[in-house]
Amino acid sequence: MSKLPVWQAQPLQRALSALAEGQLGHATLITGPEQLGQSALARALAQRLLCTSAQGDAPACGTCRACLRTCVSEQRPSCSNAKASEPACGQCRACVDARASRHPDLRIVSLEINEKTDKLRTEIAVEQIRKLSEWLALTSQQGGAQVVIIEAADLLNRNAANALLKTLEEPAPGRYLFLATARPQRLPATIRSRCQHIAMRLPDHDAALDWLLAQGHSSERAAAALSAARGNPGVADHWLRDGTMETRKAVHSELLRISKGAMGPLELAALWAKDEQLPLRLVLAADFAALLSARLATGDAIAMPKADPQRLGQWFAQANACRELLSTTVRSDLALVPLLIAWREVFAQS
Ligand SMILES: [Zn+2]
Numbered sequence: 462m463s464k465l466p467v468w469q470a471q472p473l474q475r476a477l478s479a480l481a482e483g484q485l486g487h488a489t490l491i492t493g494p495e496q497l498g499q500s501a502l503a504r505a506l507a508q509r510l511l512c513t514s515a516q517g518d519a520p521a522c523g524t525c526r527a528c529l530r531t532c533v534s535e536q537r538p539s540c541s542n543a544k545a546s547e548p549a550c551g552q553c554r555a556c557v558d559a560r561a562s563r564h565p566d567l568r569i570v571s572l573e574i575n576e577k578t579d580k581l582r583t584e585i586a587v588e589q590i591r592k593l594s595e596w597l598a599l600t601s602q603q604g605g606a607q608v609v610i611i612e613a614a615d616l617l618n619r620n621a622a623n624a625l626l627k628t629l630e631e632p633a634p635g636r637y638l639f640l641a642t643a644r645p646q647r648l649p650a651t652i653r654s655r656c657q658h659i660a661m662r663l664p665d666h667d668a669a670l671d672w673l674l675a676q677g678h679s680s681e682r683a684a685a686a687l688s689a690a691r692g693n694p695g696v697a698d699h700w701l702r703d704g705t706m707e708t709r710k711a712v713h714s715e716l717l718r719i720s721k722g723a724m725g726p727l728e729l730a731a732l733w734a735k736d737e738q739l740p741l742r743l744v745l746a747a748d749f750a751a752l753l754s755a756r757l758a759t760g761d762a763i764a765m766p767k768a769d770p771q772r773l774g775q776w777f778a779q780a781n782a783c784r785e786l787l788s789t790t791v792r793s794d795l796a797l798v799p800l801l802i803a804w805r806e807v808f809a810q811s
Pocket residue numbers: 511512513514515521522523524525526527528
């Protein structure tokens with residue numbers, strides 16, 4: 462088994478101890494900040510439950526036939542969207558296929574490709590849970606455990622959640638369900654209350670930085686990304702690979718130019734409106750307002766025109782509202798102009 466980062470290894474060990482003591486529940490909710498690897502932890506547990514060699518509180522052996530079939534392929538899927546240097550998109554058919562289980566007693570439920578539109582669905586559909594229940598009603602093929610991982614469990618739609626509830630209400634020996642999510646509050650309370658809970662937490666700064674360096678990032682880039690990602694190494698790693706750090710830098714510089722009067726709101730609105738990554742830009746812009754507001758509140762001097770932290774807070778909300786608005790059919794530039802004029806005014810009036 463490849464070595465897990467410390468923020469996964471510690472909760473894994475606690476779960477393995479629970480398993481050895483017969484205390485691991487039949488349904489477990491694995492939560493934590495986004496990109497920390499909730500699914501990877503679920504996989505490690507699934508691998509241990511199906512491993513034909515490990516005993517007691519030891520992790521999966523990593524070498525038996527069952528282990529080899531449950532481990533995630535080290536190879537990057539032949540993603541049809543991302544360039545070679547970028548992380549796989551996770552949305553195309555090749556990426557979806559790469560997530561599927563290769564062990565007959567492990568099912569991984571995740572977003573599927575909609576056969577009609579050939580696009581990734583936005584929610585887990587009830588048919589997927591019905592198929593799962595049918596499968597769980599069969600006996601295991603290898604005579605051991607039957608394991609289910611539901612990835613991004615918060616994306617279960619209402620009917621799917623109701624169907625899953627029935628499964629959770631009928632525990633059976635040797636059956637284990639792991640629900641992985643970064644947004645447990647979006648799951649019905651009835652589901653949450655029937656699960657044991659494993660909460661992953663952000664590692665301390667040094668452990669996060671060490672891990673980023675081990676991923677091959679330079680120390681300067683790693684430190685900048687970790688700070689931008691508020692200490693979340695998973696998000697930082699992603700941002701370093703998919704170009705978000707560069708986009709973030711551009712957004713900061715463009716907003717600074719507006720605040721200093723070196724660029725006009727109309728000009729920037731036209732520029733952003735053409736960008737496919739506009740929703741990301743708005744997330745980063747809102748985050749920049751929050752960052753400036755926090756720095757002003759702590760008196761942290763930066764080369765910025767003065768602004769009122771409260772007005773920055775209002776603009777943060779306005780940027781998020783604008784992003785919501787843009788998911789409708791409104792014209793991007795029309796939505797952006799008032800937002801960027803408001804940004805200029807945050808600085809002009811102070
Ligand atoms: Zn094994």
